[in-house]
């Protein structure tokens with residue numbers, strides 16, 4: 544059975560310049576095309592070779608045929624945002640949108656996976672770890688494609704993820720969905736650059752070895768989330784995003800230990816975060832970290848436990864800027880609710896002028912860091928001079944990197960290096976899920 548195709552949104556521009564490196568056919572006219580082409584957006588239509596279209600579909604005439612898209616923006620909204628020419632296999636679909644042309648690459652799911660996993664993973668990763676990643680990336684993609692079909696249903700209730708009162712802001716940031724295609728090519732979904740960069744042979748092998756395999760939980764395709772480092776315990780889906788439990792995204796200890804504390808209890812979380820419990824992701828092994836952290840400089844290997852220190856002036860200014868709330872001097876941080884991995888879900892910020900509660904974890908990480916705090920699993924030590932009431936320094940001691948839900952990439956890389964098979968790695972992190980071969 545053939546693999547399904549995925550529609551990946553690559554760019555949106557008034558003018559799209561593209562080059563067919565081999566022969567492509569324009570399906571509507573039957574014209575064969577090769578070389579540089581231009582499409583221009585005018586008044587709701589696309590002008591191509593002197594004619595107006597709502598949509599254009601170009602199919603390759605051979606499986607190895609490729610096309611280039613000129614000046615694709617990569618790293619959208621990141622500090623390294625730039626434009627580059629990119630090369631793709633498969634079909635090119637141009638659609639007239641609100642006021643631009645959307646360029647969409649329709650590609651075989653397996654080819655798409657080789658590209659996205661190659662750009663995410665280093666070439667040194669173990670094959671079992673790469674196979675596990677291939678299965679979760681495929682599951683995530685298929686879940687996304689299924690979800691888009693469901694959301695296209697007009698009877699679907701609107702999705703709400705922000706809850707604001709005078710006293711608190713609880714917000715989570717799940718992926719917003721796309722309506723013209725299945726997934727975008729940016730980090731928002733999974734970074735995809737076609738065949739611009741050579742794929743890693745080990746990744747291609749891992750994708751091929753697991754062809755068609757996805758994670759399912761009953762009839763449901765698993766939305767297989769993952770993050771860099773859980774910190775010793777994984778987090779439940781509902782503590783990070785929409786409060787709807789998923790049995791395969793529950794909490795597990797990232798080790799062979801069966802005895803572990805309840806980290807929703809403050810004293811237990813405090814002890815856990817300040818110590819180094821056994822866990823697969825409790826590693827400083829640079830070789831293993833480099834498998835997960837592609838292009839990472841590895842100057843620091845402190846992800847399992849980390850520390851950040853702020854002066855009163857720094858933290859007060861930072862929080863005022865990030866939350867746009869006048870707290871005055873910061874007096875305290877009170878965790879009102881922790882998730883099962885010790886991540887704070889609701890944090891009370893107490894200032895001399897006012898207090899306010901924020902959540903969930905991403906909101907907290909954004910408010911307390913110039914970019915993002917590694918995680919919201921942290922404890923705070925206040926340092927005060929003599930009899931002063933206002934602390935002059937705050938030390939945050941934390942655990943893990945990322946939201947902590949689902950597979951822990953550093954832990955999974957360690958499991959792979961220790962000889963665990965990919966199916967063992969997957970059932971460790973997604974306990975109620977099983978592997979199913981769909982094609």
Ligand SMILES: [Zn+2]
Nearest residue numbers: 726727731732
């Ligand atoms: Zn996206």
Ligand SMILES: [Zn+2]
Nearest residue numbers: 773824951954
């Ligand atoms: Zn872990």
